[in-house]
Amino acid sequence: MLLRLSPQLHPPRGSFPLSQRSLPSTSLSFPSTASPLPSLLLFSQTHNRYRHRYHPPPPLSSAGLLPSLESFQSVIEATSVLTAIILVHEGGHFLAATLQGIHVSKFAIGFGPVLARFVYPKGGVEYSVRAFPLGGFVAFPDAEDPDCNIPADDPDLLRNRPVVDRVFVVSAGVAANIAFAFFLIFAQSLTTGLPLQEPLPGVLVPDVRPGSAASRSGILPGDIVLSSPSVSDLVNIIKSNPEKSISLKIQRGGLTDPLDLKIIPDLSPDGTGRIGVQLSPNFRVTRLKAKNLAEATNFATREFVALTGSVFEGLKQTFLNFSQSAEKVSGPVAIIAVGAEVAKSSADGLFQFAAVINLNLAVMNLLPLPALDGGTLALLLVEAVRGGRRIPREVEQIITSLGVSLVVMLGLFLIVRDTLNLDFIKML
Template identity: 65%
Template sequence: MIINLSPSSCSLSLSRFINSKSHISRLTKTHFSKSLSSSSSSTFHSKNQFLHEKNKYPLGRRRDFRSWVIPGFDFGSNFESTQSVLEAVGVLTAIIVVHESGHFLAAYLQGIHVSKFAVGFGPILAKFNAKNVEYSLRAFPLGGFVGFPDNDPDSDIPPDDKNLLKNRPIFDRVIVISAGVIANIIFAYVIIFTQVLLVGLPVQESFPGVLVPDVRPFSAASRDGLLPGDVILGVNGIDLGKNGPSLVTEVVDVIKKSPKRNVLLKIGRGGGSVDVRVTPDENSDGTGRIGVQLSPNFKISKVQPKNLLEAFSFSGREFWGLTYNVLDSLKQTFMNFSQTASKVSGPVAIIAVGAEVAKSNVDGLYQFAAVLNINLAVINLLPLPALDGGTLALILVEAARGGKKLPLEVEQGIMSSGIMFVIIVGLFLLVRDTLNLDFIRDLL
């Protein structure tokens, strides 16, 4: 987003987050950034994917990353875990760079003055200057901003210069503000197209029950006899069907509500079934946990395009399918906000999701990245303070007033209120999600 602020101000943008408290949650991406310039493009974004219904999209149901969030975001200390975390951070950083590059190029190509382009936020690790623009790499890679000299008292550009962003016509400013969203939409399609060409499009076939891909050593599940690869076919005498991610939520809810009480699980193993009684351990918040990773029980196959035309067709169908899911996700969140407000997460949770996706299946990073891009674009168009859409809304108000801008103090008041809310919520989520990490919880 693009916001003109006083030198002492900063700008952030807030988007929707994911459910991090349950063992299974929606996929999100978060881009947390803080502007250090007087006028900047900066964002705090998240993303969310929903499963396609096979009858709606002929290519079949796609992978549901929601099932890949494990209890407490369990990061191991081995090389594989470290590599998967780095891959997730790399995906987030690439999406951030694309978003900010959209703003930057839209301004630069129109001859609008740009003073800074930063990847990350916080202390500067490295920087160089080229054509009056400072390019920098900063300490925390989950953010970025494009800075403009509009209200910079140290700038030697006259305040009435026609090429300052604030002095350009409405249409020029709309292009700059919208360019980040457009860049992410294009990037999402390119990612999907690349996936279709290189690895094919995943098609999902569901089976009854809930899969147990992993069991933590010394956990309740390990003590009571659950094994990696088991399939939970029933809980407390009730058989599970094949309704996808909702089954995982049902199992998780039973476990969370049964600390130190027996839970009877019907387990599919080796072509037969056995009954296993598991006694969940009790978390500090009073909920139960057994120390397993759960996912819908499905099989993934790949559909390869026969020619370039079919590749474009597959890509377009997948892109619109994911976009529909993102929009439906956003709708459901607002319609059920009282139920979802306590289940939001920030950057730490997003990295946990991305790391688990990378660890489970590297191919999944394609859809992970595409979904994050689409969510970023959709969320940023919301007409809320500190979002790109909020700035666009102010420009539309200006256009409706015949080109007369709102008083500067009014604009700053609107944006500052959103910025303060974002900072408070962002810090809260960072602390809470960090405390939810398994190795942190073990230390506590």
């Protein structure tokens, strides 16, 4: 799973020099690690509509080393969401194959060591749950496999099916994720309601670093800076005034009148000013709940279109500015960390978190790249253009194997790196 952290999903943990990364969003991707239909998900959330309130870093246990029970619960919730999305994606491939009578040999959730497995019916499909619930796969029998007892000319082998049948199987995972995303939004509109953000004046200060310029000047977490209409404007003012006094009008809860505070930004290593705070847009979240199915369909459709546009815009910015965004790519550990933060802020935020991930999975898997559903579709398109003449098997296997190997190696590297970057691991 790959994840690109870029501004706007939830506030980053800890303190850092003032910057415009007040609400980091995410992009993520994961491969189906052992499937002839590998999957890739890139999650890019470019708005903050389901961030409800700031949560500080989780408390530690009495030993001072382990995350709290609340943190474990939110991690389990985030992992469950990802597992459900994987199940839906692989279930789409599986259902499309079985409806057409195509042989399927394995259906797995997770990767790595097998925790539980059963075969149904006898001699049929092997269903398994594996140790790491961060991927999944649907495997199809291959007549060239020594363990396969199916004749090479069996018309129900996936490879022997017409191009149209194979396209249906390959694209079904994407279709399932799109349908699931709409269902989640539809369900949210009927139950908890869709979140709406009502902009409020000023810029919110969720956190202040102890000993920073902001702390010395009397700025407190929860203050609202009325001097600037947006986060970017305030960032520019402070960055352009290192070691110079600036005036900020502060609204503080419990006080009737705003405060006028003088602050002198510290000089950062790059020569710009910083005051050591986190910033976010100031807004109030309300709920739009449908009264009937027709209204729910209308609300869900509009929200689905908006989220899809956000996903495409996020992916567009990722690819157009890849040189700047490459260092922000993270793996499944960071994905779960982001989902856990959303779960702690608001459990119903997981609705849109899951919807956006589904949409990203769908869009990314349609890219014509090796190791993606889109790459497989591209090979099928070439075969169709060639009048049904197949691409040499050796060439197809080399292309797919190289793509899968690259994604898996990158994923393993990011898992290790992201694990080492976790807060409680750093404290160890």
